[in-house]
Amino acid sequence: MTSAEVTRRRAMGAGLGALAGALAGCSGASGPVRRLRLATGPEGGPYNAFGKALAQAVAASGHRIEIVPVSTAASVNNLRKLDDGSVELALAMADAAEDAVLGREPFPRPTPVTALARVYVNYTHLVVAADGPVRSVKDLAGRPVAAGAAGSGVQVVTERVLRAAGLSGAPAPAPAPVSTPAPTSTPAPTSTPAPTSTPAPTSTPAPTSTPAPAADERPLGLAASVSALREGSVDALFWSGGVPTPALAALARELPLRFLPLDDYVGPLRERYAPVYTAVTLPAGVYGLTEPVGTIGVGNYLMARADVPQDAVRDLLRVVFDRWRDLLREVTAGARLEPRFAISTGEVPLHPGAVAHYRSVYG
Structure with missing residues (x-):
C-alpha cells in the first residue's frame, strides 16, 4: 500500500467505516478483474467517445476493473438498462436522470439509480439553414424538425422546449400550484334596493385564438439529423452535446448555418422541471459564429446501479x-472536472462509493 493510500485512509470520515478504507487500499492488489458494462450512446456520438476513452484509461490504470462500452440510443435508454440490470454503469443527461429517480414521464415509477459524478455540461443546439425560413423557435410551427433519437436525452429537452413554446403535440403539463393567503373576512353588506331590470345584452362569442400547429417532430439521431438538414427534409435539428460537436462543425463548413438562441426558455424549464437547466453560451468562433448565442445547458452524469461494489466505484x-x-x-x-462540480447531482443520490471517494480525497 502506498503512502498516499495510507493518507487517504486516515483522512476518511468516521462514518465511512474501516471496511471501505480497506477495500480502497487493496482493490488494485489482488482478486479477479471486475467487469462493468457502460451504456454510452450511438456510434460516433460524444457518449460513445467518452465511454471508449474511459475504457482505455481504466485498462491502463492497473486497477482490477474492466469497462465495456455498450452502444445505445443514449440517456433514457441507458437509464432503463441500468434499471433492468443489463448494464452496471451509464451516461445520462441530468433531466432524464431526475425523471428516472422521481418516476416522472417517461418512467412509470421511481428508478433506483445513483450518480458517480457530473462530468460535463451539454449545450442545446437548435440549428437551421442560414437561408431557410426558420428564424426563431416559434417558426417551427408545422415544420419538420429532427428532434433526437427515440430514447435519447435530446428528445427529452426538445419536447420540453417545444412544449414551452406551445408547439408540442403533447398536452402542456399543469403549472405548479401557487399558494395564496386566505382572504380576510369582511362585514356583510347592508341591504340595498334591488336594481331595476335591464334587458340582457345580446350574446357575442368570445374571440378564440387558434393554437399554432405543433412542430413535426422526427425521431432522428445526430448523424441522421445532419443528413436530413443537409438534404432539406427537415427545417431544423435539435442536438444536446459538447462544444464543438464534430458532426455539426463539419456541417457548418459545407453549409451556411444559423444557431438559434434558446436562453429565453431556461426560466420556464427551470420553473417546471427544477434547476437541472442552466443558461450557457455557444461562444463566438465555434461553428463559425460571429457572436455568442445563448442557449440551454444540461449536465451529464456518470451513473451506476446501487449494487456496484464501493471499491470498484x-x-x-x-x-x-x-x-x-x-x-x-x-x-x-x-x-474542467472539479469535485464541487462533480457532486452537484440534484435529486439523483450519489453512490455510497462515490461519497466515500469524495470524502477521503477532498475531505
Missing part, C-alpha cells in the same frame, strides 16, 4: 479524476 473515480483531460478532449472543449 472508488477505483473508477480515481481514473476519472486522474484522466479527465483525456476523457473530455474529444467531447467538449475547455471543460
